[in-house]
Structure formats: C-alpha cells, structure tokens
Amino acid sequence: MKKLLTVLLSGLLFIGLVGCSSNDEKPAGGDEEITVYFLTKILGNQYWSVVEEGARAAADELGVKLVVTGLANEAEVEKQVQQLQDAVSAQASAIVIGPVDSTAMANPVSDAFKSGIPIVAVDTMINTDDFSAALLTDNVAAGRDAAKSMIELLEEKGVSKDEVAQVAMQIGNSGSQTIIDRLAGFNEYWDANAPKTWEVLNKDVKVNDGDITKAVNFTQDFLTTYPNLKGVFGANNGSTVGFVTGLTEANRQDIAMVGFDFSPEMEKFIRTDGFTASTIVQKQYMMGYEGVKVAVELAKGNKPAEKVIDTGVLVVRKNNIDNPEVQEIINPTK
Amino acid sequence: MMKFMKRAVKADDGEVKVLSHISASGRKALFSGVALILLFSFFAITKKGLFLSTGNLINIAQQVVTYAIIGYGLTFCLVSGGTDLSAGASMALSGIIVLTLLSMGIPWPIAFIASLIFGILMGILNGFSIEVLGVVPFIATLGTQWVFRGLANVIVDGKPIYTNVIASQSTQDIFYLFGAGKIGGTGLPYSVIIALVYGIILYFVLAKTRIGREIYACGSNLEAAKLSGINTVRTRMFAYCVSGFSAAICGILVTSRISSAQPMAGQGYELEAIAASVLGGVSNSGGEGTIINTIIGALMMGVLRNGLNLSGVNSFIQQVIIGFILVGAVALEVYRHKKQS
Numbered sequence: 256m257k258k259l260l261t262v263l264l265s266g267l268l269f270i271g272l273v274g275c276s277s278n279d280e281k282p283a284g285g286d287e288e289i290t291v292y293f294l295t296k297i298l299g300n301q302y303w304s305v306v307e308e309g310a311r312a313a314a315d316e317l318g319v320k321l322v323v324t325g326l327a328n329e330a331e332v333e334k335q336v337q338q339l340q341d342a343v344s345a346q347a348s349a350i351v352i353g354p355v356d357s358t359a360m361a362n363p364v365s366d367a368f369k370s371g372i373p374i375v376a377v378d379t380m381i382n383t384d385d386f387s388a389a390l391l392t393d394n395v396a397a398g399r400d401a402a403k404s405m406i407e408l409l410e411e412k413g414v415s416k417d418e419v420a421q422v423a424m425q426i427g428n429s430g431s432q433t434i435i436d437r438l439a440g441f442n443e444y445w446d447a448n449a450p451k452t453w454e455v456l457n458k459d460v461k462v463n464d465g466d467i468t469k470a471v472n473f474t475q476d477f478l479t480t481y482p483n484l485k486g487v488f489g490a491n492n493g494s495t496v497g498f499v500t501g502l503t504e505a506n507r508q509d510i511a512m513v514g515f516d517f518s519p520e521m522e523k524f525i526r527t528d529g530f531t532a533s534t535i536v537q538k539q540y541m542m543g544y545e546g547v548k549v550a551v552e553l554a555k556g557n558k559p560a561e562k563v564i565d566t567g568v569l570v571v572r573k574n575n576i577d578n579p580e581v582q583e584i585i586n587p588t589k
Numbered sequence: 590m591m592k593f594m595k596r597a598v599k600a601d602d603g604e605v606k607v608l609s610h611i612s613a614s615g616r617k618a619l620f621s622g623v624a625l626i627l628l629f630s631f632f633a634i635t636k637k638g639l640f641l642s643t644g645n646l647i648n649i650a651q652q653v654v655t656y657a658i659i660g661y662g663l664t665f666c667l668v669s670g671g672t673d674l675s676a677g678a679s680m681a682l683s684g685i686i687v688l689t690l691l692s693m694g695i696p697w698p699i700a701f702i703a704s705l706i707f708g709i710l711m712g713i714l715n716g717f718s719i720e721v722l723g724v725v726p727f728i729a730t731l732g733t734q735w736v737f738r739g740l741a742n743v744i745v746d747g748k749p750i751y752t753n754v755i756a757s758q759s760t761q762d763i764f765y766l767f768g769a770g771k772i773g774g775t776g777l778p779y780s781v782i783i784a785l786v787y788g789i790i791l792y793f794v795l796a797k798t799r800i801g802r803e804i805y806a807c808g809s810n811l812e813a814a815k816l817s818g819i820n821t822v823r824t825r826m827f828a829y830c831v832s833g834f835s836a837a838i839c840g841i842l843v844t845s846r847i848s849s850a851q852p853m854a855g856q857g858y859e860l861e862a863i864a865a866s867v868l869g870g871v872s873n874s875g876g877e878g879t880i881i882n883t884i885i886g887a888l889m890m891g892v893l894r895n896g897l898n899l900s901g902v903n904s905f906i907q908q909v910i911i912g913f914i915l916v917g918a919v920a921l922e923v924y925r926h927k928k929q930s
Contacts, residue, residue, distance in 0.1 A: 290901070298904055322901035330853030333843055337652045341898035344645035358751045359849040362769065430748035464747070 309543025373553035398440020470497020617870030632896035653891035662832030670875030677855035683840030708837025716826030768845030809876030
C-alpha cells in the first residue's frame with residue numbers, strides 16, 4: 256500500500272510540475288493580470304495552427320498570458336461547451352473562440368457572455384448577439400473574388416466570349432455556412448459578369464467530406480465527364496488540394512483553377528510552369544493576432560469600433576506570390 | 590444425484606467467488622476514492638477559489654454526466670466479460686432519433702420513450718451478434734458502431750440538425766431543460782440529478798439483484814456460470830441492453846445540452862467511458878467492479894480535465910498526462926494482482 260501511494264503521489268507531483276510550469280509562463284513586464292483563453296477549433300490542423308500562431312504572437316507582444324485549448328475533431332461540440340465553462344470558471348480576462356458550430360454554440364456562448372467576460376469569435380460566426388466582437392472572412396465577398404479571378408484566368412487562357420466553357424466545383428461539406436456563402440458569392444459575381452456561354456456546373460457540385468482521395472477521384476470524373484471543362488473551383492482547402500493533385504496527375508494544363516486557402520501543394524502548383532491557378536487566401540493569422548488584441552482591449556474596457564470585423568482575403572497567383580505583402584500573409588512566421 | 594450435487598457445489602463456489610469479487614471492487618473503490626480525494630485536494634490547494642467555487646463544482650458535475658452514464662452501461666458489459674465499442678455511436682443515433690421524432694410534432698414523453706426503446710434494441714443487436722452469432726464482443730460492437738454511426742448519418746444526410754426544427758416553442762424549452770437546465774435557486778443541473786438517480790438504480794441492479802450476481806458470475810468464469818445453471822446468453826444480453834439504454838439517455842441529454850443532434854457526436858466516448866471505469870477500479874477482464882467504481886472514475890477524469898483547464902495546461906499536455914495516469918492505474922492493478930497470487 257505504501258508503495259502504491261508513493262507512485263500515486265509522484266504522479267500528482269508530475270501534474271503539479273506541469274501545472275506550475277505553465278503558470279510560470281507569464282512574460283515579465285506586461286499586463287500580468289490579463290489572461291486570455293483561446294479556444295481553437297481543431298488542434299493540430301494546418302489552418303487552425305496558423306490562427307494559433309497569430310494569437311500567440313499577439314499575446315507575446317502585449318505581454319499577456321494565453322491559454323490555448325482545442326478539440327480533436329469538428330464533432331466535439333460538447334467538449335467545446337465544457338472548455339468554455341472552464342474558461343469562465345477560471346475567470347479569464349477575455350475569451351477568444353473559434354466556434355465549432357455556429358448554432359449549437361449559441362446558447363453556451365450567450366451564457367458565458369452574460370457572466371461578464373468579453374467574448375471574441377474568430378473565423379466562424381456565432382448565431383447570437385451575445386458576443387463582444389467577431390473577426391472573420393466575409394465569405395460572400397471572398398466568393399466574389401474567386402469568381403472574378405476565375406474569369407480573369409479563363410480570359411488569359413484565351414477562352415473566347417462565345418465559346419462554350421464549363422466550370423466544375425467541389426466542396427468539403429454541404430452544411431457549412433462558410434461554403435454556402437462562398438458559392439453564393441461566386442455565383443452572384445459570375446452571373447453578373449461572365450459571358451452567357453460560360454457555365455458553372457451548379458447541378459453537379461461534388462461533396463468530398465474533406466477526404467482528399469475522394470476529391471482527387473471527383474477531379475478525374477469531372478475531366479472525363481465534361482469535354483468543355485475549362486476551369487475548376489475548390490471552395491475549401493481539401494477540395495483545392497484534390498483538384499491540384501488530380502490536374503497534376505492528368506497533366507491537364509488547359510484547365511484553369513481557383514482554390515481556397517494556402518497549402519504547400521497549392522504553392523507548388525501555382526509555381527509550376529504551364530498551369531494557370533490562383534488561390535483565395537484568408538488572413539487566418541490576422542484573425543488570431545487581431546482577435547487576441549481586440550480581446551485584450553476589451554479586457555481593459557475598450558470596445559472595438561465595429562463589432563464584426565472582416566479580415567479580408569488575398570488573391571494569390573504566380574505573378575504576386577513573392578511580393579512582400581503576400582509573403583507576410585502566407586508565411587507570417589518567417 | 591451425483592450430478593446434481595456437483596452442480597450445487599459449483600454454484601456455491603460461484604457464489605463465494607462473486608462475493609469476493611464484489612468486496613475486491615470495494616477495496617478498489619476505496620483506493621481510487623483516496624486517489625480522487627488527493628486529486629481534488631491538489632487542485633483545491635493550487636487553484637483555491639477558482640476550483641472550489643460553487644459554479645465550478647457544478648460545472649464538473651455537469652461535465653462528468655456523459656462519461657458517467659455511458660460508463661454505467663460499459664461497466665455492465667465489462668463486468669459480464671465483454672465490452673461495447675458501439676456506445677458513442679448509439680448515443681449519436683439516439684440523439685438524432687429523439688430530435689427527428691420531436692421535429693415531427695410527436696409529444697416529448699413519447700419521443701423519449703421511443704428513443705430509449707431504440708437504445709435497448711441496439712443493445713439486443715449487440716447481444717445477438719455476440720451471444721447467438723458468436724462474434725467476439727470487440728469485433729461485434731466495432732461492427733455495430735459503424736452500423737449505428739452510418740445510420741445516424743443517413744437519417745440526417747450527414748448534417749447536424751438543430752432544436753429549432755421543433756415547431757412548438759414550449760417543447761423546445763422543456764427539451765432544453767434536460768441537458769442544460771438548472772433547478773431554480775440551487776443551480777444544480779437536472780442532468781446531474783438524472784445521472785445520480787440512474788446510477789443509484791443501476792448500482793442496486795448490479796450489486797443486489799439476481800441478474801446482477803449472474804452478470805458477475807458470467808464475467809469471472811463463463812463456463813462455471815453455465816454449469817451452475819445460469820442462462821448466460823440472457824444475462825449477457827441484458828448487460829448490452831443496459832449499455833444501449835444508457836447510451837440513449839445520454840443521447841437525449843447531449844442533444845438537449847448542445848441544442849443539436851450531431852451525427853458525428855460521441856466519437857470515442859466509449860473509450861473515455863472505458864478509461865473512466867477502469868480508473869475507478871472496474872476490471873477490464875470481467876467479474877469485478879460496481880457502479881460506485883464507475884462514478885469515482887468518471888469524477889477523477891472530470892476533476893483532472895477541469896483542474897488542468899483551470900491551471901491553463903494546454904490540451905496536448907493534458908492528453909499526455911491523462912494517458913500516463915490511465916496506463917499507470919492499470920499497471921498498479923496488475924502489480925497488485927501479481928502480489929496477491
């Protein structure tokens with residue numbers, strides 16, 4: 256029994272050490288009493304790790320303590336509710352949250368907000384008015400930018416205005432408001448500005464559930480099915496990578512491509528001679544960075560001028576990829 | 590006559606064994622209870638007011654509900670010598686069933702009962718695959734996990750559905766009470782009361798009734814249980830039904846709490862529930878453990894998670910710590926067994 260207790264106590268000691276070491280992280284000289292909880296959406300995810308980097312950079316710069324918690328997958332709504340409650344119990348000075356589900360998180364966020372702690376949503380909107388600020392991409396506007404870029408690319412490729420040209424699309428999942436907005440923006444700009452003979456294949460939008468293998472297969476099927484296919488549009492990162500892989504494998508340099516988000520695959524594709532591509536890059540680093548800054552201001556009692564802040568997007572192509580202002584967004588840590 | 594005597598002796602032997610196993614669970618409950626108190630005191634000392642505030646203690650209780658209820662069901666399966674990997678998926682499917690029924694305008698008591706009956710049916714399917722078709726529990730319930738998860742996705746076409754599909758506002762309000770509502774004044778959530786009452790009932794079923802003792806007998810020695818005249822098929826089937834039923838209760842509570850039924854909800858909850866049960870002292874090789882062990886284990890996990898969140902420990906490190914503690918706890922158990930024998 257004695258031995259067992261020893262083992263147990265040493266286990267507790269271990270937790271204690273970890274617990275304390277994280278408590279000692281407070282940078283010297285800053286607002287030591289301010290602790291911001293950052294509830295990221297998916298831990299270890301490419302996109303969210305950039306948001307987190309931005310948040311950490313802002314916390315370091317302002318000298319506040321940042322506590323990061325997150326989820327293993329998008330289905331863990333209940334866990335995010337718990338993390339939110341824990342942040343409230345911990346009397347966080349402010350909470351920055353990437354809501355895992357706009358509707359399901361509405362009540363819990365509202366409860367937390369009513370406890371008096373400022374809440375800043377990043378990346379995803381929350382379906383309640385009970386939050387202090389939100390920093391996100393205006394996805395309808397981003398969709399319009401994507402359509403504008405697609406038309407430019409097709410014109411550059413020499414597709415004429417009275418030629419039949421088809422554009423295929425695929426998406427990650429059909430329920431997400433983000434995707435719905437991007438497609439709406441894309442179609443809105445397209446209908447107003449593209450030649451009448453150019454057609455978006457809205458009746459055959461493929462849903463790949465974020466599975467890259469599926470996305471590649473869909474690309475191949477598009478290439479087989481539509482002889483007049485001139486362009487493809489991926490409305491999220493997974494779809495974009497699927498198109499990149501599919502087009503590279505088939506070496507279809509005649510197809511123009513517009514994607515979303517920035518990945519090593521997309522960078523290589525944009526830089527490859529022969530292919531014509533652009534990608535709509537969200538400023539997720541800025542969401543994390545500005546999100547924490549706004550949160551700290553709120554903790555000090557200063558409200559931002561606007562409640563909902565559009566962080567904007569950037570259209571990245573071969574001719575601007577090495578510009579400093581583009582590099583700053585796609586490689587923020589360098 | 591000889592044959593009958595032999596059987597009687599075996600039955601006697603089985604009874605003695607069962608009793609010794611229950612008292613072993615008691616010792617383990619004492620042991621993990623001490624660990625829980627240590628853990629609790631640790632956070633109470635390091636995080637003082639934050640951890641011990643009424644609000645936070647209620648949070649912990651509310652957070653533990655899901656794992657505890659799924660854990661009850663798993664404890665029945667583990668004690669009977671099996672396991673149920675389909676519990677998380679059953680939970681998601683039950684949640685979707687109850688919200689779909691409510692959206693059709695069916696009164697909530699009927700929708701609840703229907704969902705709970707469906708939970709029992711899922712248990713029967715598990716029990717049937719294992720006891721009648723002879724598939725080992727690990728594989729059988731892995732298969733049904735996919736079946737239930739798939740069905741959940743099929744019903745709602747892979748998208749979450751929200752409680753605003755319920756036409757009547759009063760039904761929406763009542764439904765929200767179960768998972769998120771608090772008893773006026775005290776601030777105690779209904780879900781905690783439900784978990785507690787349900788836990789007490791199951792404690793008595795497992796520890797004090799005939800079927801409960803038969804479950805222990807099956808788990809400690811299936812052959813001996815058969816020879817002593819226990820209908821092992823029926824007994825173990827019952828354990829899976831308890832698990833399905835518990836998952837369904839959980840499905841209703843979680844759907845209410847997050848105002849939505851998510852087809853991918855509850856992924857890995859069965860593993861968390863197994864971890865909680867084992868931490869509390871339920872043996873993963875069968876025949877040992879009571880609902881008290883499960884509750885203690887679930888509280889340990891809850892206190893640990895909450896305390897680490899309050900201490901600002903990042904989620905990755907939390908995983909590492911909880912993983913080590915789980916392995917450590919089972920290693921201690923193995924060590925004790927070796928020493929005893």
